[in-house]
Amino acid sequence: GGGGGGLQRGYNNRVIGAVMIQNKTAGGAFDSVDEILLNLFGDFFAVGLLHAELQDRALLMTTSVHAQFQGMNAKIEELMAGKYALETAEGMLKVDEQGETDKKKALRNLMEMEKEMDRQAEVVDALLH
Numbered sequence: 001g002g003g004g005g006g007l008q009r010g011y012n013n014r015v016i017g018a019v020m021i022q023n024k025t026a027g028g029a030f031d032s033v034d035e036i037l038l039n040l041f042g043d044f045f046a047v048g049l050l051h052a053e054l055q056d057r058a059l060l061m062t063t064s065v066h067a068q069f070q071g072m073n074a075k076i077e078e079l080m081a082g083k084y085a086l087e088t089a090e091g092m093l094k095v096d097e098q099g100e101t102d103k104k105k106a107l108r109n110l111m112e113m114e115k116e117m118d119r120q121a122e123v124v125d126a127l128l129h
Contacts, residue, residue, distance in 0.1 A: 016049055
């Protein structure tokens with residue numbers, strides 16, 4: 001019998017498959033009903049192929065997005081560790097500055113006590129002589 005065929009097109013009119021028919025089992029030529037059935041079969045097959053392709057793309061995109069989020073999460077953790085280190089250093093500087101202030105106060109007190117002891121020694125010397 002006669003033969004025929006057609007191209008199956010997906011989105012963007014991209015060819016995703018080709019079908020050719022030849023030698024009808026019942027004999028005779030292929031008619032419009034045969035062509036419609038073949039086109040329906042091709043359309044269903046094309047939907048299956050496109051579905052599989054979209055699933056693959058979705059998986060790749062999901063994997064890519066997951067990797068990007070992991071990278072961003074690692075960067076955030078790195079920044080948080082840096083922030084913690086800065087806050088710790090800042091706290092240590094405040095403690096150190098406070099310690100310096102306390103040391104200066106203690107030194108001033110010692111100097112004032114020394115002056116007071118010198119005055120008392122002068123008074124004692126004056127009384128004894």
